Amino acid sequence: MKLLYFLSAYLLLEMTASAQITLSGRITDAKGHALPGANVFLRGTYDGANTDSTGTFRFTTARKDTATLLVSYIGYDSYVKRINTNTTAPFTIQLTESANELNTVVITAGSFEASDEKRMTMLKPMDIVTTAGANADITAAMNLLPGTQRVGEQTGLFVRGGSGEEAKVVIDGMIVQNPYFSSMPDVQSRGRFQPFMFKGTSFSTGGYSAQYGQALSSVLLLNTTDKTQTEGVSLSLNLANAGISYDHATEKSSISATGYYGNLKPLFALVHQTVDWTHVPEFAGSSLTYRLQPSKTGLLKFYGMYSDSNLGMNFIDPSNEAGKTALQQHNRNFFTTSTYTDSWADGRWLLHSGLSYSYDTDATTYSGVDFGRSSEQLQGRVVLTRLLPSNNSILFGTEAHAITLKNAVQGINYWLHDNYGALFVESQTYLGRNLAVQLGLRAEYSSVINRFNLAPRVSMAYKTGLYSQISLAYGQFYQTPDYRYLYLNTSLDFERADHLILNYQIIKNKRTFRVETFYKNYAQLVREFTGQPGMPTQYDANPYRFPWGRTDNSGNGYAQGFDVFWRDQKTVKGLDYWITYSYVDTKRLFQQFRIAATPTFISNHNVSLITKRYFEKISTNLALTYTLSSGRPYYNPNRIDEGDKGFLADRTPVVNNLSFSASHITRIKKNLVVLYASVDNILDTRNVYTYRYTSDNKTRYAVGPQSYRSFFVGGMIMLSKKAKVNVNEL
Template sequence: MKLIYFLTVYLLLVLTAAAQINLSGRITDAKGHPLPGANVFLRGTYDGANTDSAGTFRFTTSRKDTATLLVSYIGYESYAKKIHTNTTAPFIIQLTEAANELNTVVITAGSFEASDEKRMTMLKPMDIVTTAGANADITAAMNLLPGTQRVGEQTGLFVRGGSGEEAKVVIDGMIVQNPYFSSMPDVQSRGRFQPFMFKGTSFSTGGYSAQYGQALSSVLLLNTTDKTQNEGVSLSLNLANAGISYDHATDKSSISATGSYGNLKPLFALVHQNIDWTHVPEFGGSSLTYRLQPSKTGMLKFYGMYSDSKLGMNFVDPSSETGKTALQQHNRNFFTTSTYTDSWADGRWLLNTGLSYSYDADATTYSGVDFGRSSERWQGRAVLTRLLPANNSLLFGAEAHAITLKNTVQGINYALHDNYGAIFIESQTYLGRKLAIQLGLRGEYSSVLSRANLAPRLSMAYKTGLYSQVSLAYGQFYQTPDYRYLYLNKSLDFERADHLILNYQIIKNKRTFRAEAFYKNYAQLVREFTGQPGMPPQYDANPYRFPWGRTNNGGNGYAQGFDVFWRDQKTVKGLDYWISYSYVDTKRLFKQFFVAATPTFISNHTVSVITKRYFEKISTNLAMTYTISSGRPYYNPNRLEEGDKGFLADRTPVVNNLSFSASHITRIRKNLVVIYASVDNLLNTQNVFTYRFTADGKTRYAVGPQSYRSFFVGGMVMLSKKAKVNVNEL
């Protein structure tokens, strides 16, 4: 029996050896240099080997006919190829270097990214809450970046000659219908969303992707977090409001809920107001966020929020007999969005879908007369991306919106409904590691206009060094006209802007230098004709007026200029500072303008200096921000006799502001506590944003901030031992 056993084993060994096939070869990079330690094997087997110092490999296999040879090496693209195992010739394989932040160009013209550590990092959530003068408001922080400017008496993002209506806020790909709290006369409203909701921010100053539209100037893209950052209950209290939040996470899901109530009486009792409040702003709200990972690659997110606010004021109104007009406002806002993302085929296919609904209603009266308004938007969106070899990609998608708008003006009810749809496609191609090209095309249709458009987009970037590059962006951008014009004239066309942007940047050792020049051409802008035939043109400077004149798309204009940005997080340990300068030269013939002129929301020169330093020994962050803007145009009716030269020829004084903020982190009974304080307009500068005149032109009113110098204090306690703050981001 033993002899038979040994003979059987011997025969099996001989047969196996006879069936073995030798495979060999050499692995190199694109220049022919050997890659030692590369992993070489056949798919679905244990047959393989690692390359030696010369990049060569050799192993045996029992596989016959065909097999798939795989090669992997850190920092290089994986290699896969079907081979015939009976071949005797050695395999000579060259691997392609994988893309990373140092060896690959990144398209950045017109965009500030903070969504990926491997890309350009500008403003993270912690940056926003620790920047003096931003008051933990996302859009206020964006106004400290180059290409933007603060317009103190108006709400919105004002980017490179564009008005506040020309910039859109997008959350997880979905347009937010009402991203700000309701506007009030001569008061800048805050954004509705908290910075820590988002893991990343991408702010476009122009030339943005074909994925987005309906914005002549820019888009602010906000991407929500995939998982809650804290665990347990948190309480907050300050001079404006009190809030409570709850966070809980499991391996595959998390939930966050918040509730708050605010009343500005305590704050206004300490800070002198330049506004005659009849009902101090009072507000409350709640939100719920749920995240679920149903599969290894899928992610479902749901976010919903509701807010309710009331206020009353007597605002300066030169057109009224008393010089003031009483305003009462009650706002209700609801917004919900859900998104689902997934991938398959080893991540080569990416799916991003979303559905959202928003509703906003302002019950507003001016001197008891109804001026109420409401808006409602349903939207759905789907984007499919195919990742191709060598970091190339192809993206295509579609979106649909159903928008309903209503407005009451002195007892007259206006309403319109718009079914807006868009399809888009975009490709990104890398021609080597130094040149990248992004081509896009977006098509849009609006039912209220009964018109369609086609908008091409192009971006290019060339790597000039290990840490530097130049970028170029061009595109056409369309936007539906202000709905107040469409109430009376639905035959209007889309407004249009063409962008051309040239960018240079260098990022090295936590230092960033960026310079960008731009040119924007405006066309098909809405013009309103308020004068009577044969009579001199009329101009109504009242910013709250309802347009009543004849309109068409005969307007045009341009904006040109440049921005410079420098940020240093390295030179002094713990110190982070950045400096930005923006110059814009622009003129438009639009709205009531009877001649091309610089709009009233434009400052030609804007400078921002931001400094922050975290003192680790005392767990305290200190920050200061200084901004200065040149004077803005305003309408002076006494200069009409000068003709075209006198229209919007006057300028307000220079506006400057110095802000300070401090935050301290400590623990009380193992609970994390954050205490903060801020002072705005530390020097108590009597800034003037614009001037208005009485109807007879004899009296001029200055419009300034809600308060000249203000301060704010508050704190937050996180009732959880797991709560933490990443001091590296302070």
């Protein structure tokens, strides 16, 4: 739910407090001629830049003491050197022309490449917190990128025809069982995690690496920071909550702690709600992050969080004669993850290992009847990478999960346990100076269905020019069926999707253009048969129903389309804007569908326009975001006489939204202060996400946003005179 806005206070505070080191220099050939477009970065981080037309580069990093600097350029041998990042002197590096024609396909962050990590669409944490309409929420910001679509009344990422359950969130390689706050009827929930926890936010819209699985559509990869960038105590206060945080760093370790309490009564008193709240959301929580560098190359990271929330509402329920159903919910969530990374043999061997545990419970009642649920997950992961000459590499990995789920449905308790394991191997090879190939193979096993699968992955990239490339990806992806089906039938098989993606991208002078086309084939999807034997399935449009019919894996479908992305950070000084357009055509025969049809969460056309500008003289950042989505299918029971022709044939109106945000930076007695404000749906558009009908089919309900037009204001202060603002990041 977007109401959990309280995270933005802490996020914006960290946004403005920066203690990074700036590295700069110039890259030339042996004759001293500038090499524009050379890729310069620190190994094992997202920190880096491309050289400009004079061969000059400049970027910031949180790495201190020593790091490995890498420089690559088409037709030249790569440069690798261990450096001291504390130096302030610019680097002068000369590259030697390659004699063996081997060189890398080089593309900056935010692009596509055979290397999965660099082929994804990427946003910095600053992009997330300064984008209007994103509300400092990672997944909300991802919904403004090509390939996604906005489904206002449901939680999750909906990517290229996929449902919210088909996209997974991964932190430091570990799948997060409950990445969003608990879902509520017709209210979209926020993600649980803060953008500035992460040094990299990578979003794959498909065709992703063999290192990851259990996602038919996409993965959102989040990599936590290696060290805190702030120091001292900070306080925040806004219309939703009050919070306190503490950060402290030493030479070998750092610790970050936060605590908050929130109650939405002040906000709801000013912003009219379409939801009938019986208990206005109230919440509290805390988090702790600890990092330790036990050796020059080793790094141990631990993160733990706990949250507790209470709410009550009467939500519109057409199946109820009264028209509404009372809901009470008390959620408790605990999540912890720890990772250890290391390298040896001068960085040629890399180790990444992790252990994670999560527990989530919802004490939920509908009209006093128990619908509580809980989940518990323990997982471990080990990945070993061998870096080979000429930037080639090969990695091996394994992961294991123990998952326990419980669900009460009208007082009946269901229970399920799954032991899931996977092995994977992946290689990256450069065939000539312009061609890169990545081959991967993933094997998975699930004990709850006693099934095994083998999923090949391949991706290629070819550099067509100094700043451009094309790429091709193909892969098979499997996912264990929704556990709601497995409560009643454990003989189901994995669901499957085959991805084929073709991409072209050019990055030059802080401008990016990308166009991508895709095709997905779905197979082995779960179908539910709710009719009498020999009779057609009876469709139930209630999205909260518990599946009770006979199920099998006879479902199938497809999704095809294309995306266009344009970003310009150069034309107007200080202005950053991007435009996206996504088209998807998809049909599925799954769930209770009688025929193959476009699912209710699909809008064929999605457009986003995002603009941001920082005014240095007044220390203020302004942002505007406009989004438009075409109508989505909804079930009209009055067209049942038309048979298959009338099934999901109706469409909702177009949904559009204009949002604004602003933040101002100042100091009070030398302490850093940030004031911020935002307005959502400036035009007060009466958007409709879907329609539902009463049981007699006579009355139609419109499902829309929690509030049509809303605003939010707040501020924070960092009690440290050393807090700095990195203007280049705004």
